[in-house]
Amino acid sequence: MSDKVSKHFRQSDPILFAYFKKVEFIPHKLPADLFVELCETIISQQLSGKAASTIFDRFKNLFPKKKITAKGLMSLDDAKIRSCGTSNAKVKSLKDLAQKVSSGSLKLNKLKSLPDEEVMRELVKVKGIGPWSAEMFLMFGLGREDIFSHRDLGLRNAIKKMYGFRKDPSLRQIEKIVSKWKPFRTYASQVLWQSLELK
Numbered sequence: 001m002s003d004k005v006s007k008h009f010r011q012s013d014p015i016l017f018a019y020f021k022k023v024e025f026i027p028h029k030l031p032a033d034l035f036v037e038l039c040e041t042i043i044s045q046q047l048s049g050k051a052a053s054t055i056f057d058r059f060k061n062l063f064p065k066k067k068i069t070a071k072g073l074m075s076l077d078d079a080k081i082r083s084c085g086t087s088n089a090k091v092k093s094l095k096d097l098a099q100k101v102s103s104g105s106l107k108l109n110k111l112k113s114l115p116d117e118e119v120m121r122e123l124v125k126v127k128g129i130g131p132w133s134a135e136m137f138l139m140f141g142l143g144r145e146d147i148f149s150h151r152d153l154g155l156r157n158a159i160k161k162m163y164g165f166r167k168d169p170s171l172r173q174i175e176k177i178v179s180k181w182k183p184f185r186t187y188a189s190q191v192l193w194q195s196l197e198l199k
Contacts, residue, residue, distance in 0.1 A: 005184050009191075012180045015162060016188060023194035030143045034108040035101055036068045037141040038123075041133050042093050043086060051085075058084035073098040093128025100126055116144055139186050148178050148185040158192035 009017040031037040043059060044052035060066045062076055062084070073094060081091045100106040106126065111119050116138055123134040135149040149155060150171060159165070159174055169177075181188040 005187050008184055009181070009188070013177070013188075016181065016191060019162060019195045019198070020191050022198060023191055025190065028140060028143070031141055033068075034111070034141055035070055035097075038097055038108070038126075038129075038137060039068055039073070039094060041137050041141070042090055042097065042128060044136075045090065045128075045133060055085040059086070070098040070101040074102060089128055093126065096127035097129070112142060116147065139189070144186060146183040146185045148181070148189055150174065152189075154196060155189055155192050158195050162192070162195055 006017075006020065009020050039059070040052075040056050043056050047055070059081065060068060062080060063069070063072050078088075078091050078095070081094065082088065086094070097106070101108060106122060111122060114122070119138055119142065120131065120134040123129050123137060124131065130151075132149055132151040135147055135151070138144040138147045156168065156174065159177060160169055163169070163177060165173070178185060178188070
């Protein structure tokens, strides 16, 4: 975490900065393979971190030498993928991703040079990838520093707790807080998620 980010939070939002000092930041290493990252993003939808990790490990074991590829995924039987603990909808989403990558209609390496909005437009063309998944990919797959997901329940709950709202804050109330964190909303999101683990 750079001093620039720390200084920005200290000046723009003392409440967030107080939590920023309490949490431990583990530097996120960008993935070597964006296809694998997207597969993991799809599998992780609406699951706890532990459950998602367990299912993804089983999924990885379906491939020779645990090397996940689009071609390998397309050749897997749907029932075999479901046996890992994935839903029918996620199997369809994984297969659609593999088909689009194999056909070249989705060029993952090209995403690195596109603006955030264009990346999201490309990703949501894949069946089962919605705005939340695209935002997670922007954060953790591409390392974009200024992403916030209004669709993430954990982030909304953390804001409610951190800023003392008695009932769920409105979109306008959340945006008023979140706008203070630009251009480092991804780091602020990490503070929010980790704040939920603090006693």
